[in-house]
Amino acid sequence: MVGAGIVGLATAARLAARGDDVVVIDKEDDVAAHQTGRNSGVVHSGLYYAPGSLKARLGVAGSRSMVAFAREHDVAVDVCGKLVVATSDDEVPRLHALLERGTANGIDGLRLVTPAEAREVEPHVACVAALHVPGTGIVDYRGVCAVLARQAREAGGALRLGVRALAARTASDGVQVALEGGEVLRADALIACAGLYADRFARASGVDPQARIVPFRGEYYELAPGAADLVRGLIYPVPDPRFPFLGVHLTRMIRGGTHAGPNAVLALAREGYRWRDVVPADVLDAVTWPGLWRLAPGKLSIAAGEVVRSASRHVFARSLARLVPGITAADLVPAPAGVRAQALGRDGRLVDDFLVARAPRQLHVINAPSPAATASLEIARHLESLLV
Numbered sequence: 175m176v177g178a179g180i181v182g183l184a185t186a187a188r189l190a191a192r193g194d195d196v197v198v199i200d201k202e203d204d205v206a207a208h209q210t211g212r213n214s215g216v217v218h219s220g221l222y223y224a225p226g227s228l229k230a231r232l233g234v235a236g237s238r239s240m241v242a243f244a245r246e247h248d249v250a251v252d253v254c255g256k257l258v259v260a261t262s263d264d265e266v267p268r269l270h271a272l273l274e275r276g277t278a279n280g281i282d283g284l285r286l287v288t289p290a291e292a293r294e295v296e297p298h299v300a301c302v303a304a305l306h307v308p309g310t311g312i313v314d315y316r317g318v319c320a321v322l323a324r325q326a327r328e329a330g331g332a333l334r335l336g337v338r339a340l341a342a343r344t345a346s347d348g349v350q351v352a353l354e355g356g357e358v359l360r361a362d363a364l365i366a367c368a369g370l371y372a373d374r375f376a377r378a379s380g381v382d383p384q385a386r387i388v389p390f391r392g393e394y395y396e397l398a399p400g401a402a403d404l405v406r407g408l409i410y411p412v413p414d415p416r417f418p419f420l421g422v423h424l425t426r427m428i429r430g431g432t433h434a435g436p437n438a439v440l441a442l443a444r445e446g447y448r449w450r451d452v453v454p455a456d457v458l459d460a461v462t463w464p465g466l467w468r469l470a471p472g473k474l475s476i477a478a479g480e481v482v483r484s485a486s487r488h489v490f491a492r493s494l495a496r497l498v499p500g501i502t503a504a505d506l507v508p509a510p511a512g513v514r515a516q517a518l519g520r521d522g523r524l525v526d527d528f529l530v531a532r533a534p535r536q537l538h539v540i541n542a543p544s545p546a547a548t549a550s551l552e553i554a555r556h557l558e559s560l561l562v
């Protein structure tokens with residue numbers, strides 16, 4: 175296995191439990207160092223995803239299995255529910271469409287509520303209508319990963335951290351994985367869950383990833399202590415259907431505090447957590463991909479708006495104040511960012527669903543954006559079913 179994020183670890187724990195001899199390679203010295211350890215910590219209910227898609231199927235099942243797993247292993251989790259709020263009349267039809275989609279995906283308890291009912295849940299929210307999603311939760315994904323890593327080890331698996339996998343090659347009797355430093359591992363099969371490097375590792379291994387990873391940084395602020403009382407749980411805007419991200423939202427974190435964000439700006443490095451992180455090869459990778467230039471103009475204008483919001487705390491605060499009017503720029507304290515690995519097709523379409531590229535004895539998880547942390551235990555089950 176390559177990648178000790180939540181998808182790799184969930185898969186390793188699952189395969190080790192059935193008796194496979196599993197080795198997980200990660201270039202970092204600790205597990206969950208990238209997307210998994212830098213996300214919003216939300217257990218999504220499966221509201222947004224096209225019925226029948228992997229995201230819908232594995233996401234809805236995952237929301238249940240993740241909560242059950244956390245409870246069983248004493249990982250902090252709280253099913254606090256969330257509100258998706260329409261702040262203008264033109265968003266109301268999209269709220270209805272979300273309700274229909276969520277219902278089609280089998281989510282229980284969804285309810286359209288009036289502004290007065292919304293304020294019973296979140297006393298400071300402003301809206302013309304809202305959707306209450308009682309099954310959404312928050313969890314400690316790093317804690318989940320610690321349990322998964324322990325389970326993998328206890329079942330006989332090994333974690334080799336701090337070593338980069340360079341490429342894999344399928345041979346007649348197995349697969350060989352070349353590691354930095356010259357070592358070559360031999361295995362019956364390889365599963366790569368390499369997140370921000372998924373396409374590059376697939377290409378290096380002779381597998382067509384069918385897409386390129388474009389890194390979208392998500393910047394967060396933390397609400398200052400005085401303002402944190404303005405939010406009880408999770409408050410989300412109605413997402414813009416032209417964009418795969420959910421819009422800046424307010425999220426109570428399981429370890430305390432309330433996060434505001436993330437926005438979505440094109441990062442200038444795959445692991446570019448700040449504007450000043452620039453890796454020319456990563457920029458080249460993005461700009462030489464035809465898909466980037468074929469992105470629909472609508473998406474480019476949203477992207478430009480996200481850059482403005484990144485540059486100005488006041489603009490960021492204005493987006494939040496649409497949801498909770500009391501929030502101002504003075505309430506926002508910068509918090510660490512995350513970078514999303516979003517696959518972009520050659521045709522300029524952002525790959526919507528989870529995507530796995532397959533070759534003999536190799537599986538490469540190419541697109542596993544949100545809600546892949548929520549769905550990770552189910553993605554592991556899915557990957558196991560693809561191993562032949």
Ligand SMILES: Cc1cc2nc3c(=O)[nH]c(=O)nc-3n(C[C@H](O)[C@H](O)[C@H](O)COP(=O)(O)OP(=O)(O)OC[C@H]3O[C@@H](n4cnc5c(N)ncnc54)[C@H](O)[C@@H]3O)c2cc1C
Pocket residue numbers: 176177178179180181182183199200201202205206207208209210211212213214215216217218337338339340367368369370371372375392436511512513514515539542543544545546547548549
């Ligand atoms: C800002 C943000 C907010 C999000 N919010 C949520 C949320 O609230 N709920 C939710 O369900 N999902 C959320 N997500 C999505 C979720 O975090 C990801 O879908 C999930 O973490 C993906 O896990 P992963 O294991 O595929 O990738 P990662 O966690 O990125 O792990 C990939 C691992 O592969 C390693 N690696 C890469 N290349 C190599 C190599 N060549 N050799 C060795 N190791 C390598 C990396 O070091 C890394 O540890 C969010 C993501 C972001 C970025």
